[in-house]
Amino acid sequence: MKQKESNKFSRRSFVQTSLLGAAGLTILPGFNVFKPNENINLGFIGVGRQAMFLLDGFINIDGVKVLASADVYEVKNKRFKQRVTDHYNKKGTSVDVKTYENYQDLLARKDIDAVVIAVPDHWHALIAIDAIKAGKDVYIEKPLTFTILEGKALREAVRKHNRILGVGSQQRSDPNFQHAVKLVQGGKLGEIEKVFVHVGGPPTPYNLPREILPEGLNWDLWLGPNPYVHYNPELNPPISINPEVNEKIWGGWRWYKEMGGGFTTDWGAHMFDIAQWGLGMDKSGPIEIIPAGYKDHKFLTYKYKNGVVMTEETFDKAKTKGVKFKGKDGWIEVSRGNFKASKDSLKPNFKKESGPYETKIPHQINFIEAVRNRKDPVVPVEIGHRSCTVCTLGNISYDLGRPIKWNPLTEEFVDDLQADLYMHRAYRKGYELPSL
Numbered sequence: 001m002k003q004k005e006s007n008k009f010s011r012r013s014f015v016q017t018s019l020l021g022a023a024g025l026t027i028l029p030g031f032n033v034f035k036p037n038e039n040i041n042l043g044f045i046g047v048g049r050q051a052m053f054l055l056d057g058f059i060n061i062d063g064v065k066v067l068a069s070a071d072v073y074e075v076k077n078k079r080f081k082q083r084v085t086d087h088y089n090k091k092g093t094s095v096d097v098k099t100y101e102n103y104q105d106l107l108a109r110k111d112i113d114a115v116v117i118a119v120p121d122h123w124h125a126l127i128a129i130d131a132i133k134a135g136k137d138v139y140i141e142k143p144l145t146f147t148i149l150e151g152k153a154l155r156e157a158v159r160k161h162n163r164i165l166g167v168g169s170q171q172r173s174d175p176n177f178q179h180a181v182k183l184v185q186g187g188k189l190g191e192i193e194k195v196f197v198h199v200g201g202p203p204t205p206y207n208l209p210r211e212i213l214p215e216g217l218n219w220d221l222w223l224g225p226n227p228y229v230h231y232n233p234e235l236n237p238p239i240s241i242n243p244e245v246n247e248k249i250w251g252g253w254r255w256y257k258e259m260g261g262g263f264t265t266d267w268g269a270h271m272f273d274i275a276q277w278g279l280g281m282d283k284s285g286p287i288e289i290i291p292a293g294y295k296d297h298k299f300l301t302y303k304y305k306n307g308v309v310m311t312e313e314t315f316d317k318a319k320t321k322g323v324k325f326k327g328k329d330g331w332i333e334v335s336r337g338n339f340k341a342s343k344d345s346l347k348p349n350f351k352k353e354s355g356p357y358e359t360k361i362p363h364q365i366n367f368i369e370a371v372r373n374r375k376d377p378v379v380p381v382e383i384g385h386r387s388c389t390v391c392t393l394g395n396i397s398y399d400l401g402r403p404i405k406w407n408p409l410t411e412e413f414v415d416d417l418q419a420d421l422y423m424h425r426a427y428r429k430g431y432e433l434p435s436l
Contacts, residue, residue, distance in 0.1 A: 034063075034371075034372045038063070039063055039064065039065040040063060040064050040065070040113050040114060040368060040371055040372065041065050041066075041067050041111055041112050041113045041114075042058055042065065042066050042067065042112070042114055042115065042116060043066075043067060043068040043069065043106045043107075043109070043114075043115045043116070044069040044070070044080065044116045044118070045069070045070045045103045045106060045116070045118070045119060046070075046071060046119030046120075046123075047069045047077060047079070047080040048071070048073075048076060048118065048236070048237075048247065048251060049237070049246070049247040049250060049251070050118045050141060050250075050358070051080075051116065052079075052080075052246075053356050053358035054118060054139075054168075054364065055080070055083065055084070055116075056356070056358075057358060057364040058116065058364050058368070059087055061364060061365055063368070063372070064368055066084050066095070067097065067098065067109075067111065067112060068098045068099065068100065068106050068109065069084075069097070069098075069099050069100070070099070070101065070102065070103040070105065071099070071101070072101060072218040072222045073214075073222075073236060074101070074217070075214075075216055075238075075239055075240065075241060076239060077099035077100075077101075078099070078241055079239060079241060079244075079246075080097075080099065081099050084097045103127055107130060107131055107136065112136060113136065113137065113371065114136055114137035114138065114164070114371055115131050115137075115138055115139070116139045116140075117138060117140040118141045118168075119141075120253050120254075120259060120260070121145070121146045121253075121254070121259070121260055121261065121265070122146050122224065122225060122226040122259055122260075123224050124143075124144065124145050124146060124150070124154075125145045125146065125150035125151070125154050125433065126224065126225060126431070126433065126434065128140050128154055128157075128165070129153065129433070129434045129436070130434055132154075132157045132161050133157070133434065133436075135163075136163070137163050137164040137165070137371045138158075138163065138164070138165045138166070139166045139367045140165065140166070140167060140168065140384075141167075141168040142167055142270065142384065142387075142388070143261065143269035143384075143387075143388040143391055143392075144167055144269075144381070144384035144385055144387075144388040145385070145388055146261070146425075147392065147424045147425055148388075148389055148393075148422075148423050148424070149423045149424035149433075150424065150433065151384075151385040151389060152385070152411065153433050153436070154385070155381045155382060155385050156436055157434075157436050158381045159381075160436055164367075164375075164377065165377075165380060165381045165384075166363075166366070166370060166377035166378075166380070167379040167380075167381070167383070167384030168363070168379075169269060169270060169273050169379045169383075169384065170357065170358060171270050171273065171336070171361075172273070172274075172277065172363070172378045172379050172383075173361045173362055173363040173366055174336075174361045175348065176334060176337070176339055177274055177334055179339070179348040180274070180278065180332055180334040181274065181277050183332060183346055184278040184279070184325050184327075184332075185278065188329070188330070188346060189326075189327025189328070189329055189330045189331065189332065189346075190327040190328035190330065191328050192279065192308055192325060192326070192327045193308070193326050193328060194308070194309055194326045195275050195279065195309070195310040195324070195325055195326070196310075196313055196324040196326070197274075197310060197311070197312055197313075197322075197323050197324075198312065198315060198320065198322060199263050199264060199268045199272065199312060199321055200262070200263025200264070200266075200267055200321070201292075202257070202261070202262040202263070202264045202394070202395050202398040203254075203255055203256050203260055203264070203395070204255065204256060204257065204262070205256065205258070206229055206256040206257070206258045206259070208234055208235070208252075208256075209232060210230040211231060211232050212231075213231050214233075217231075219231050222236060223428065224428070224431060225427035225428050225431035225432075226258070226259060226427075226428060227426070227428055228428070229256075229258050229259065232252075234249065234251075235251060235252055235253045235259070236251060236253075237249050237250075237251060237252075254266045257395075257399075261391060261392065261395050262395070264300075264312075264391050264394045264395050265388070265391040265392065265395065267321050268391035268394065269387060269388060269391055270321075271321060271322060272387060272390045272391055272394075273390075274323045275310055275323050276386060276387050276390060277383075278323070278325055279308060279310075281386070281408075282382070282383050282386055283382065284305075284386070284408040285304075285386055285389055285390055285393075286303055286304050286393070286406060287303060287304060287305050287405060287406055287407070287408065288302070288303040288404070288405050289301070289302055289303075289394060289396075289403065289404050289406065290397060290403040291394075291397040291398045291400075291403075292312070292398075294401065294402060294403065298313075299312055300312040300397070302390065302394070305408075312394070315333060316333065316340075320333075320335045320338065321335060321336075322334055322336070322338070323335070330342040330343060330346060336357055363378070366378050396419060396422045399422065400419060400422075404416060
């Protein structure tokens, strides 16, 4: 990346896309404008472990009221209702929290302004598009979608229906990562020669044993558009209310290719996202992807048109999940809570915050401000889609076992009918992408 190009992007785009600057990129048409003292009512779709972190953030934002949840596992709805009710009771207020098994019943409520979607990846696009068509704004967990075609459809739906969509790539709201990107885009490292991103490997075939479904879990609805796989508690970790026993692991669906994208999408949606941002590729992407193990390529490799090469590989002895930018004039390594540099003058001067990462970074506040002001948040649908595409392309190259060429302008594979088949996948009978 040439320094002149980097400076140009920094001046025009960095302030727009960081929380330190404006709230968003695009001002949307002026409907659903909230008065200063008017609540924004939230519903949660998917209330497992990640949603509980998100709930702790959203429910403590001034002007936000949490009203409802939808989940296919009854006990998780009960936990959600209990936590929300207890929260408001402690504040001296009461809220009639409703819970639903089917998310469509939540979307039918006229008093819900926005929804928080924290479901497995294979449901992301369908639920988000349905929510948008129902007139709701959307905060959705990363990675944005399971397939590239889904991402394109979701992007179109957001713009067609003039809704706010924010992606849970909270590192974009972290001053540590913002500082790193500002250095790269400002030319402080000189021309970028190489980017190292460590996230981990691709998914593996599902191989867990079949176990008995717990009471209150609608497995058919959990699968939704996904081809059938048998239940194992690692996919949807069980919990209990009395006594209270919460999830001991993250939902393991993400590690199996039938349901998720492995570390490539799970952590890649965070770290490849930062690399894309730093390189000024938020509206573009790589032109060639080479899987690890192909001929002399030891690591998953992405090549960009400007000559920059990005690899998925470790860059320190601790095997930290993070990003290293290497330029002609220096290098920086950035990860959650850590920053290293080739010289002290490049290091940030920020106080470390305590608490869960999902709530100590003001990402949820940025989304609520975007909803209230009808402006795109720090991670709008276009950025979420491009970052997700990078991750998905990596997995496609792994599946094919060979390099693939990509046109980031048209978002199409270059003369590759076999790769074209991976743009989307067959849904289970009875499911299809919603019409826009």
